[in-house]
Amino acid sequence: MLKISLQKQLHGAIGKMNLDVNISISQGEFVALTGLSGSGKTTLLRSLAGLEKAQGTIEVENEIWQDTNIFLPVQKRKIGFVFQDYALFENMSVLENLLYVSKDKKLATHLLEITDLLTLKDRLPNTLSGGQKQRVSLCRAMMNRPKLLLMDEPLSALDPQMRIKLQNEILQLHKEFNTTTIMVSHDPSEIYKLSQRVIVLKDGKITDDGKAKDILLKTTGSAKFSFDGKLLDIIKVDVIYIAIIAIGQQIVEVTISSQEAENFKIGQDITVSTKAFAPWIK
Numbered sequence: 001m002l003k004i005s006l007q008k009q010l011h012g013a014i015g016k017m018n019l020d021v022n023i024s025i026s027q028g029e030f031v032a033l034t035g036l037s038g039s040g041k042t043t044l045l046r047s048l049a050g051l052e053k054a055q056g057t058i059e060v061e062n063e064i065w066q067d068t069n070i071f072l073p074v075q076k077r078k079i080g081f082v083f084q085d086y087a088l089f090e091n092m093s094v095l096e097n098l099l100y101v102s103k104d105k106k107l108a109t110h111l112l113e114i115t116d117l118l119t120l121k122d123r124l125p126n127t128l129s130g131g132q133k134q135r136v137s138l139c140r141a142m143m144n145r146p147k148l149l150l151m152d153e154p155l156s157a158l159d160p161q162m163r164i165k166l167q168n169e170i171l172q173l174h175k176e177f178n179t180t181t182i183m184v185s186h187d188p189s190e191i192y193k194l195s196q197r198v199i200v201l202k203d204g205k206i207t208d209d210g211k212a213k214d215i216l217l218k219t220t221g222s223a224k225f226s227f228d229g230k231l232l233d234i235i236k237v238d239v240i241y242i243a244i245i246a247i248g249q250q251i252v253e254v255t256i257s258s259q260e261a262e263n264f265k266i267g268q269d270i271t272v273s274t275k276a277f278a279p280w281i282k
């Protein structure tokens with residue numbers, strides 16, 4: 001069991017803001033941490049790792065990492081940390097990056113095998129692709145058999161195919177090592193696929209905590225599909241108005257009322273919601 005009670009005053013975009021979080025996480029649980037930019041996700045992860053000071057207590061499997069008297073330094077906490085920007089040692093080969101954490105060559109080889117990296121073990125990081133580098137940092141994070149794996153948007157810099165490959169590898173590693181994991185992500189499909197529980201942070205406080213299915217399927221009103229996009233243009237065809245909207249990689253046309261055409265501003269962020277009566281699913 002991981003018990004966290006942390007408080008820290010932050011300087012948010014609109015003034016002072018208190019990070020104030022109380023959570024219990026079961027051993028082996030995979031938790032996705034999500035919420036708007038600036039809500040305190042990275043600060044929470046860094047505080048758990050001991051990279052930043054916050055008030056409160058952290059207890060991991062009956063071991064105190066932090067309370068009023070104790071503050072274990074980062075190297076004494078059994079954590080693995082995966083950052084968005086890989087943070088590999090550039091002058092060390094893939095294998096050396098792993099063995100720097102622990103001399104356990106058997107474990108290193110096993111991790112490299114799971115992540116399809118064994119043939120690259122002697123390469124330097126700057127000769128690898130982004131996806132390969134992130135797989136190396138994931139392996140490195142597992143080398144000290146962490147009690148807690150912290151991942152801060154680990155896949156956000158990768159293209160969709162590589163994201164899926166890494167998601168599968170993260171799932172496989174979690175299945176095998178059963179490491180308690182907290183992963184920051186903004187991607188609903190990733191959160192749904194990987195996590196058993198989602199915690200939503202807003203202005204430093206937890207506003208939602210539950211199963212991915214329940215949290216992510218919360219929609220406004222009776223809308224079933226909801227997509228965020230940018231309004232590119234509004235054109236008038238005979239008597240109807242059509243909004244041209246960029247949603248992800250697609251451009252879609254949506255019929256809108258004359259009043260909406262008057263109120264919307266080109267360039268604004270909008271949400272398109274609709275019910276699905278007979279959708280095509282391919």
Ligand SMILES: Nc1ncnc2c1ncn2[C@@H]1O[C@H](COP(=O)(O)OP(=O)(O)OP(=O)(O)O)[C@@H](O)[C@H]1O
Nearest residue numbers: 009010011012013036037038039040041042043044
């Ligand atoms: N050490 C600090 N002292 C005071 N304020 C801080 C400190 N670190 C971060 N902040 C502020 O706290 C707020 C939360 O930052 P944080 O990076 O934790 O948010 P986040 O949810 O991870 O955002 P993002 O999704 O953009 O990465 C920000 O407004 C930031 O400027």
